[in-house]
Amino acid sequence: xxxxxxxxxxxxxxxxxxxxxxxxxxxxxxxxxxxxxxxxxxxxxxxxxxxxxxxxxxxxxxxxxxxxxxxxxxxxxxxxxxxxxxxxxxxxxxxxxxxxxxxxxxxxxxxxxxxx
Amino acid sequence: xxxxxxxxxxxxxxxxxxxxxxxxxxxxxxxxxxxxxxxxxxxxxxxxxxxxxxxxxxxxxxxxxxxxxxxxxxxxxxxxxxxxxxxxxxxxxxxxxxxxxxxxxxxxxxx
Numbered sequence: 001x002x003x004x005x006x007x008x009x010x011x012x013x014x015x016x017x018x019x020x021x022x023x024x025x026x027x028x029x030x031x032x033x034x035x036x037x038x039x040x041x042x043x044x045x046x047x048x049x050x051x052x053x054x055x056x057x058x059x060x061x062x063x064x065x066x067x068x069x070x071x072x073x074x075x076x077x078x079x080x081x082x083x084x085x086x087x088x089x090x091x092x093x094x095x096x097x098x099x100x101x102x103x104x105x106x107x108x109x110x111x112x113x114x115x116x
Numbered sequence: 117x118x119x120x121x122x123x124x125x126x127x128x129x130x131x132x133x134x135x136x137x138x139x140x141x142x143x144x145x146x147x148x149x150x151x152x153x154x155x156x157x158x159x160x161x162x163x164x165x166x167x168x169x170x171x172x173x174x175x176x177x178x179x180x181x182x183x184x185x186x187x188x189x190x191x192x193x194x195x196x197x198x199x200x201x202x203x204x205x206x207x208x209x210x211x212x213x214x215x216x217x218x219x220x221x222x223x224x225x226x227x
Binding site: 004031033041042043044045048058092094096099100102103104105106107108109110 | 148150152158159160161162165167206210213214215216217218219220
């Protein structure tokens with residue numbers, strides 16, 4: 001299994017500003033993902049964080065709005081840029097040790113973001 | 117496109133009663149299916165998964181799920197619910213190692 005920490009755990013931000021969320025894993029992992037969970041909604045995949053290269057974004061998500069870094073096998077960041085109230089969500093990092101579809105994804109505790 | 121449907125938004129059961137949470141999926145090939153639980157203020161925890169073999173899958177915390185290809189279903193069950201089971205439950209299907217989640221079912225447990 002993996003122990004995942006996210007920083008910050010929550011934040012309240014003003015519209016137009018940016019917030020960077022960190023995801024730290026206690027062991028080297030193959031895959032890292034970022035999900036968004038809007039209030040009362042399910043989880044939606046934002047992107048796959050690729051080590052040493054640009055992240056792979058899902059439809060509806062763009063790099064300018066959600067830049068992602070992954071400098072090594074245990075760490076990734078997600079930035080929410082030029083925030084608006086619609087960005088108020090829980091942002092979750094997840095990891096897996098393999099690349100197969102049946103590999104378990106382990107989730108971090110999430111970062112609860114409120115944009116005023 | 118792959119999708120997951122959880123038709124029940126909320127379910128309330130009495131403590132000690134049995135539970136079944138419904139999940140239907142749309143997927144072209146043999147799916148990899150998962151059930152996750154999200155307790156208040158916590159991240160997601162994997163309850164169980166199915167990817168091949170026996171269609172009845174046992175998970176943690178006394179949960180089980182049955183894969184029924186003919187019905188495109190993967191319903192979660194528990195014979196006797198405990199108050200600590202109150203949480204949000206998500207069914208998910210793998211799509212090229214990415215997870216597609218259902219909308220979730222919130223379980224409320226009556227004392």
